[in-house]
Amino acid sequence: MRATRDRILDVALEVLGRSPDASMADIASAAGVVRRTVYGHFPTRADLVRSLTRRAVAEISAVLAEVDSSDRAADAVWADFIARLWPVAHRYQALLALRRGEYGDEIHALLGPVDLVLADLVQRGQDSRAFGQHLPAGILSQLAYAAVFSIADSDFATDALGVRAATVTSLLMLGVPRSRAKKLADDRS
Amino acid sequence: MRATRDRILDVALEVLGRSPDASMADIASAAGVVRRTVYGHFPTRADLVRSLTRRAVAEISAVLAEVDSSDRAADAVWADFIARLWPVAHRYQALLALRRGEYGDEIHALLGPVDLVLADLVQRGQDSRAFGQHLPAGILSQLAYAAVFSIADSDFATDALGVRAATVTSLLMLGVPRSRAKKLADDRS
């Protein structure tokens, strides 16, 4: 059943988020299903992780596409992006840990296209002086992006404080002035 | 021999940094030693990680103690801290990954005291208006601190660019104005 497959994916995300080394048995039982069933849908642990990653990339890209438009101020676009990304980032927090160890390379490769779009957005922001030029766009975008996931990973991440922290912090990292960052963040909470 | 023990620790740090799931055998052979020897010094994998963590905490605390003095501007103290911390953070980047999975709780506990000192420093900075108040000191310090380790973890981390990125980025996160952050970072490269 398609529903089972999806439920396994959902639960796997959650379980792997808590402990990245969780076994297939752990995932199966958390999904209220038998281990053999998991292998029915995902022949291999690697397959499971791959599917997870693909879904994440799809969701993140969707958010990015919704929000990105070159005729708006880059810092506002970024703030929108983070605000809309937040629930997704929170869900896919597991990828942060999975990115290391074993499947790291594959995950990194799948995430590549997203990175490009982000770097481009940051570059536009730097060109228009909305963002600072203290660091190259490629690096800066990665740092700010990683920080969002890292915040999603923290304890206080559940509340509204999480979105706010993610938005304002990443904007500050991008070199947006304190007052402007605060305003942009406030507008979205 | 004490030298062997230290070498194992050094190598373990490096190996675990690259792949957090490395086996005792991997570590042993990377240290040019036989697996049995490793167990001679560290009865258990957990012991190895514990020793590693303790050493990290000791080094970080040392840097912190060297730099922290309440009669200097908090942002300057922070900049010094990061600049001196950099090589250490880079070495102990492995802890970032180890913090999850299995030994996470213990590592977190050992790191506790350091967190307190940091939170205090940030609090002082907020009181003196050097840092922003967009987030509580406890959270803010953790975010800025984590960002430094996350930067140490990135690819471009080796060059001088790494220190600079870590310093200026963490200062920006703390709400220090762009110009001031840049100046503080430049003074230390």
Place this chain on the structure above:
DNA sequence: AATAGATTGCACAATGGTGTGCATTGCACA
């Protein structure tokens, strides 16, 4: 040269995880 301590080299038991095969059961749909 003798001694003590560290390191080696194997062999071993125990554990826990992966992936597969296959017969059986349950369920929905026609």
Place this chain on the structure above:
DNA sequence: TGTGCAATGCACACCATTGTGCAATCTATT
């Protein structure tokens, strides 16, 4: 009521890893 598909429940082989035991060897020191 039958047909098909998904899920189950075992059993299995396989493998990597952990931690231990013990005798043999090396090495620095006296």
